[in-house]
Amino acid sequence: MKQGMDRVTGRLIGGIPYLWQRLSDVIATPVGSLVGRRDFGSRLFELLDRNVDSEFHMDAFVRLAEAINNKANGLDDFRLLTMRVEVVASNHIELFLNGLLYEQGKASAVELERILLK
Template identity: 40%
Template sequence: MTGMNRNTGAPISGLDQIVQDIGDVLTTPKGSRVMRRAYGSDLPDLVDRPQNRETAMLLVAASAGAISRWIRNVRVLRCQPAFSADGRGALTLDVLPTGTVNAQTLSLTIPF
């Protein structure tokens, strides 16, 4: 599938398209898209929560669930949140593109 780079307008496909799609679905709050209210994730709502195990589990559920629902051409293999001492967090994802021969695992780190 070919898409458009959100910054340059140039055509993109393959892994670049997957990375952009994952970033888009995770950073879009549910209910913010007109005519597509269910699109997005609960990740933006979890940003200011305490850094504990409960929040970590909610982050995993929100991220993996949104990716599984809205991005059909990948399978989530690992989703692990990490918090730093200064309050920042990052989500490490390992995803496997589906529908291609000899697909390799793609590792992404998404700050939140």
């Protein structure tokens, strides 16, 4: 199981909370914006000024799947199955994800709620 430091408390976390934190970091970071890690991040920020319609949902799913499959993002223990987009406010979107988390060779179903895209 992957473990890391909680960005708020500084304590060691793992499992679903750490996966949520890793995913939110990847989603919030535009590809190419980190000097030392140009491959880290996602292209979801490119969608922020678009209308939320069926085309937006498809493009968001594709960009998220690309980010998850990018080895530089360190999300090789997660497989995305479904995604739901909810508009919270102008220019604020929340993602609700369903997928599989692989820990020690076993897959478990996970739901990740309220990952903010702004």
